[in-house]
Amino acid sequence: MDALKLMKELRANYELEVYYLPKETGLSLIESTDQSDGRISAKCRDAKVEDLWSLTSFFGYSTQTFVLAVNLLDRFLAMMRIQPKHLSCVSLSCLHMAAKATEEECDLTSADELIRIGQCRFSVSDLGRMEKIIADKLDFESNSVTALTFLHLYHQIALSHSTERKETLSLAKLEAQLKACLCRISFSKAKPSVLALSLLRQEIEAVRSEDKLEIAHHIQRHLKIADGELLLWRGQVAQCLSDYASPECSKPNHKKLQWIVSRRTAQNLHSSYRSVPELPTIPECCWDECESEDMMSSGEDSLSSSLGSDGEGPFFPAHLRQYLDA
Numbered sequence: 001m002d003a004l005k006l007m008k009e010l011r012a013n014y015e016l017e018v019y020y021l022p023k024e025t026g027l028s029l030i031e032s033t034d035q036s037d038g039r040i041s042a043k044c045r046d047a048k049v050e051d052l053w054s055l056t057s058f059f060g061y062s063t064q065t066f067v068l069a070v071n072l073l074d075r076f077l078a079m080m081r082i083q084p085k086h087l088s089c090v091s092l093s094c095l096h097m098a099a100k101a102t103e104e105e106c107d108l109t110s111a112d113e114l115i116r117i118g119q120c121r122f123s124v125s126d127l128g129r130m131e132k133i134i135a136d137k138l139d140f141e142s143n144s145v146t147a148l149t150f151l152h153l154y155h156q157i158a159l160s161h162s163t164e165r166k167e168t169l170s171l172a173k174l175e176a177q178l179k180a181c182l183c184r185i186s187f188s189k190a191k192p193s194v195l196a197l198s199l200l201r202q203e204i205e206a207v208r209s210e211d212k213l214e215i216a217h218h219i220q221r222h223l224k225i226a227d228g229e230l231l232l233w234r235g236q237v238a239q240c241l242s243d244y245a246s247p248e249c250s251k252p253n254h255k256k257l258q259w260i261v262s263r264r265t266a267q268n269l270h271s272s273y274r275s276v277p278e279l280p281t282i283p284e285c286c287w288d289e290c291e292s293e294d295m296m297s298s299g300e301d302s303l304s305s306s307l308g309s310d311g312e313g314p315f316f317p318a319h320l321r322q323y324l325d326a
Contacts, residue, residue, distance in 0.1 A: 026078025
């Protein structure tokens with residue numbers, strides 16, 4: 001695709017991104033919720049996103065699937081006030097919807113296998129019912145505009161304008177860094193175009209490319225992104241990536257991780273029999289309609305805790321940490 005078409009596509013997506021943003025008021029309510037309140041907290045949300053990253057890697061799904069799943073999850077949580085016991089069903093439904101929208105049919109994991117590997121306590125019918133609720137509430141479209149949309153466009157534009165013989169920007173590294181940021185709910189408040197440009201600028205400065213820095217400036221001017229807005233999110237991106245590269249960052253128990261994803265375990269999970277209790281009816285209450293609703297936790301453990309995380313830090317698949325540590 002030539003540079004002119006890329007810039008037109010960039011502008012078109014920029015005009016559409018507002019329709020795929022989570023409601024900021026809903027996100028703020030989640031951030032202000034204490035985990036002891038029996039409601040969805042930021043820590044609880046972040047743990048589920050880490051689970052989605054783990055499952056995405058296990059099933060070999062693309063970054064596009066993961067990013068779309070997180071976008072659906074955040075938009076739904078910011079709109080609907082759900083009980084913690086339903087969060088596993090909501091997050092897995094978002095992943096299943098995203099996979100069906102982005103992956104080849106032959107690569108799709110069945111709903112039953114997704115539930116078993118995800119170690120969740122609901123049935124296939126629960127998953128299907130939740131998917132319908134999410135699709136109806138969000139007017140689901142498979143071509144949602146996300147930060148990954150812009151990251152790919154920025155990368156293509158940088159390639160088309162670059163005069164350097166050797167490409168120094170790794171798209172795989174940029175994607176891994178985007179995944180790391182999405183594991184923090186605070187980044188869900190950023191416009192996708194700004195978050196992606198912040199990641200691009202961070203990497204350009206790391207490789208010290210004056211050529212590509214000028215391209216980034218050109219993109220910023222084209223989209224009329226304010227310097228202050230970009231500076232704010234660049235600082236948060238830098239801090240996030242620095243935290244994940246730190247040795248203090250909580251890491252999963254490798255042996256337990258290996259047990260979870262081993263072929264023998266997967267086969268045992270397929271062949272084993274266990275009853276799946278039906279979940280109670282899912283209340284379709286918006287944030288402002290359920291202030292007095294009693295929110296009880298089901299006590300389900302997340303994958304991040306079962307993999308050996310101490311719950312204080314994020315879990316990231318080992319094969320992707322190389323990009324964060326770089």
